[in-house]
Amino acid sequence: MHKHVALIALLAALERKNKAFLFVDTHAGGGSYTLDPTQRLNDPIAATDALLEQARSSPVPEIASYGQQVLALRALAGNPRLYPGSPLLAASQLRAIDRGVCFEQDPVEATRLGKMLPRGVRMRAERADGFERIRAVLPPPERRALLLIDPPYESESDYERIGLCLAEALKRLASAVIAVWYPIKDARDSEAWLASLLPRLPAPACILELWIHARDSRICLNGSGLLLVNPPYLTDERARMWQPALLAMMHHDKLSGSRVEVMRGRSRGSIR
Numbered sequence: 001m002h003k004h005v006a007l008i009a010l011l012a013a014l015e016r017k018n019k020a021f022l023f024v025d026t027h028a029g030g031g032s033y034t035l036d037p038t039q040r041l042n043d044p045i046a047a048t049d050a051l052l053e054q055a056r057s058s059p060v061p062e063i064a065s066y067g068q069q070v071l072a073l074r075a076l077a078g079n080p081r082l083y084p085g086s087p088l089l090a091a092s093q094l095r096a097i098d099r100g101v102c103f104e105q106d107p108v109e110a111t112r113l114g115k116m117l118p119r120g121v122r123m124r125a126e127r128a129d130g131f132e133r134i135r136a137v138l139p140p141p142e143r144r145a146l147l148l149i150d151p152p153y154e155s156e157s158d159y160e161r162i163g164l165c166l167a168e169a170l171k172r173l174a175s176a177v178i179a180v181w182y183p184i185k186d187a188r189d190s191e192a193w194l195a196s197l198l199p200r201l202p203a204p205a206c207i208l209e210l211w212i213h214a215r216d217s218r219i220c221l222n223g224s225g226l227l228l229v230n231p232p233y234l235t236d237e238r239a240r241m242w243q244p245a246l247l248a249m250m251h252h253d254k255l256s257g258s259r260v261e262v263m264r265g266r267s268r269g270s271i272r
Contacts, residue, residue: 002210002224003181004089009062011093013232020097021144026130027151028087028102030109031116035081054249062242086148091121101137103130131161138172145173150181159193177230184223187215198263206231208239209259212252236262
């Protein structure tokens with residue numbers, strides 16, 4: 001939910017200008033998921049339904065937009081257990097002038113994604129390694145782009161490849177808006193990774209984090225992190241409003257919290 005609220009907010013920010021842009025999802029998955037109450041001790045359907053109803057009527061625009069889009073996609077699919085992934089959420093928001101390309105390496109998931117993408121939307125699915133295909137799609141003719149980088153983190157090499165992908169993307173399109181999702185299991189690990197990565201960024205950046213359990217526990221996934229490169233104007237200010245509101249909607253403990261930190265990098269300012 002944290003990642004998807006941020007994604008919808010970033011898309012909306014780029015759409016404030018009447019100029020086309022390219023959306024790229026480097027690790028898109030199958031496009032959507034069906035919640036199954038037999039997979040967990042607690043019922044994820046009931047929990048998600050309650051959160052989405054809260055989100056739809058939230059006074060915070062970013063959260064309300066998220067809730068409305070997810071529920072609209074459920075209704076369109078005729079599946080009350082559907083949870084859309086990033087490609088479907090982006091496809092539902094892209095304008096007629098915008099384009100999208102979603103990469104997925106797994107052949108089964110890539111095929112399913114291609115079938116899930118709605119007709120009439122200028123977004124395509126491609127079976128490929130998203131890290132490798134950045135060179136093929138950047139710079140785009142539109143000269144504006146939003147990249148979502150969300151690898152499976154099944155290997156430590158994913159962290160190294162993110163750094164290489166960021167360098168390549170910014171070399172090809174210095175103004176690209178890039179969102180990198182990362183898990184918070186032990187904050188000492190994610191902080192060490194960010195500390196090694198941020199000094200090398202030739203662009204302003206912003207860190208958004210939301211955690212529902214202690215950030216230094218290795219027991220489970222404790223939180224969600226996003227590194228935003230070239231964040232649109234006022235992204236950090238808006239996140240300081242919607243992140244605490246989103247956290248308040250979730251079941252969390254006394255060690256939960258959120259963080260918004262602007263990192264200026266080697267250049268200053270934000271994309272306007």
